Amino acid sequence: MSEQHISTKALHAGHDTTQTLGTRAVPIYQSTSYVFNDTDHAANLFSLAELGFIYTRLNNPTNDILQNRLAAIEGGIGAVVFASGTSAISTGLLTLLKAGDHIVASSSLYGGTYNLLNVTLPRLGITTTFVDASDASNFETAVQDNTRAFFVESLGNPKLDVLDLEAISKQAKAAKVPFIVDNTVATPALLNPIKHGADIVIHSLTKYIGGQGNSLGGVIVDAGNFDWANGNFPEFTEPSAGYHGLVYHEALGNASYTFKLILEGLRDFGGALSPFNAFQIIQGLETLTVRIKKHSENALELAQWLEGREEVAWVNYPGLESSPYKALADKYLPKGQSGIVTFGIKGGFEAAKKFTDATEVFSLLANIGDTKSLIIHPASTTHQQLTAEQQADAGVGQDLIRLSVGIEDINDLKSDLENAFKSL
Numbered sequence: 001m002s003e004q005h006i007s008t009k010a011l012h013a014g015h016d017t018t019q020t021l022g023t024r025a026v027p028i029y030q031s032t033s034y035v036f037n038d039t040d041h042a043a044n045l046f047s048l049a050e051l052g053f054i055y056t057r058l059n060n061p062t063n064d065i066l067q068n069r070l071a072a073i074e075g076g077i078g079a080v081v082f083a084s085g086t087s088a089i090s091t092g093l094l095t096l097l098k099a100g101d102h103i104v105a106s107s108s109l110y111g112g113t114y115n116l117l118n119v120t121l122p123r124l125g126i127t128t129t130f131v132d133a134s135d136a137s138n139f140e141t142a143v144q145d146n147t148r149a150f151f152v153e154s155l156g157n158p159k160l161d162v163l164d165l166e167a168i169s170k171q172a173k174a175a176k177v178p179f180i181v182d183n184t185v186a187t188p189a190l191l192n193p194i195k196h197g198a199d200i201v202i203h204s205l206t207k208y209i210g211g212q213g214n215s216l217g218g219v220i221v222d223a224g225n226f227d228w229a230n231g232n233f234p235e236f237t238e239p240s241a242g243y244h245g246l247v248y249h250e251a252l253g254n255a256s257y258t259f260k261l262i263l264e265g266l267r268d269f270g271g272a273l274s275p276f277n278a279f280q281i282i283q284g285l286e287t288l289t290v291r292i293k294k295h296s297e298n299a300l301e302l303a304q305w306l307e308g309r310e311e312v313a314w315v316n317y318p319g320l321e322s323s324p325y326k327a328l329a330d331k332y333l334p335k336g337q338s339g340i341v342t343f344g345i346k347g348g349f350e351a352a353k354k355f356t357d358a359t360e361v362f363s364l365l366a367n368i369g370d371t372k373s374l375i376i377h378p379a380s381t382t383h384q385q386l387t388a389e390q391q392a393d394a395g396v397g398q399d400l401i402r403l404s405v406g407i408e409d410i411n412d413l414k415s416d417l418e419n420a421f422k423s424l
């Protein structure tokens with residue numbers, strides 16, 4: 001059978017109905033632990049001589065179906081789910097890095113991730129150089145002897161910069177470090193970073209994949225291509241003190257990182273996804289391709305409409321002809337550019353706040369990727385803790401309003417914004 005398309009995989013991949021009593025829907029296995037056949041069986045599971053379920057902090061049958069489905073959709077060899085996107089990012093990095101290591105990252109990142117790299121990880125001795133990712137050669141310039149990872153967002157939140165993943169991946173290969181791509185805003189329905197050279201793909205499942213604004217979750221997908229034995233990662237090639245002398249690369253080959261995320265990352269940091277949330281996220285994932293098409297259509301139409309408004313100073317959406325990222329969007333996001341639109345309002349900070357307070361269909365809240373339309377003024381909320389320079393690097397001006405365009409009727413969205421303009 002030929003390789004299935006993403007919309008088919010989103011409904012079927014990872015679920016063998018003969019293993020779930022024939023249930024057509026993926027069941028929720030709401031159990032913390034699993035009965036062993038006998039002590040030998042238990043010993044084999046703990047020593048990895050046999051694979052199976054031990055404890056839900058490490059794995060769970062519902063979570064496992066979600067993991068296998070996401071790996072299939074992103075084109076990876078394995079995936080591990082987490083309690084949130086942030087848990088996926090922090091555990092993913094801490095499983096890979098140690099004190100003294102260095103990251104090169106795009107400066108255009110979700111504010112929480114920026115803070116993790118800029119403030120929290122340095123406290124543990126892991127530092128980051130932030131670069132303007134629109135020029136891939138900036139990554140090469142920032143590489144140090146101790147650089148061990150590149151980190152970017154394929155479609156930056158909220159700058160909406162589309163990155164040239166292939167060019168950055170070349171720099172990562174030259175530096176012999178894994179290229180980690182947060183693909184949350186683009187979604188796997190519009191872009192598969194592994195096809196463009198990513199080694200590790202991360203998602204906040206809280207956003208478009210869950211899609212209904214009801215459950216937090218995160219995932220790391222491992223492409224299985226990175227050479228952990230290249231000399232830069234002794235934790236993969238020397239006996240692990242954390243797992244009774246296991247030499248990951250020898251025992252697990254290209255699945256080393258996936259297993260390390262479970263055996264050490266989830267075991268030690270504990271950011272496991274609740275099976276109930278996994279179930280909810282599976283419901284969302286099944287309709288992702290249909291929803292993201294509508295999100296993208298509504299966002300493009302609204303961005304074009306905003307461009308024609310005299311109250312608006314500028315509009316940023318990668319699908320607009322006026323966008324500096326249009327050529328990259330044509331290459332990397334030809335099926336649609338997702339649902340986030342940002343624009344600047346004439347009148348700056350105060351006008352932006354007033355406008356944001358006046359919408360009714362657009363809910364004022366700190367999330368993206370819901371079926372319902374959302375609005376926020378980042379300078380006074382999500383990005384308020386950054387300096388003016390950091391805000392500028394992240395693409396957050398005082399006048400910027402971020403819309404997460406939902407799948408409502410486009411005319412209702414336009415009239416809601418029309419009313420908010422009238423309130424100014």
Ligand SMILES: Cc1ncc(COP(=O)(O)O)c(C=O)c1O
Nearest residue numbers: 084085086110157184204206217
């Ligand atoms: C691009 C991106 N990555 C990661 C996260 C963090 O995800 P979570 O809120 O699920 O922890 C967010 C949250 O807004 C995000 O926008």
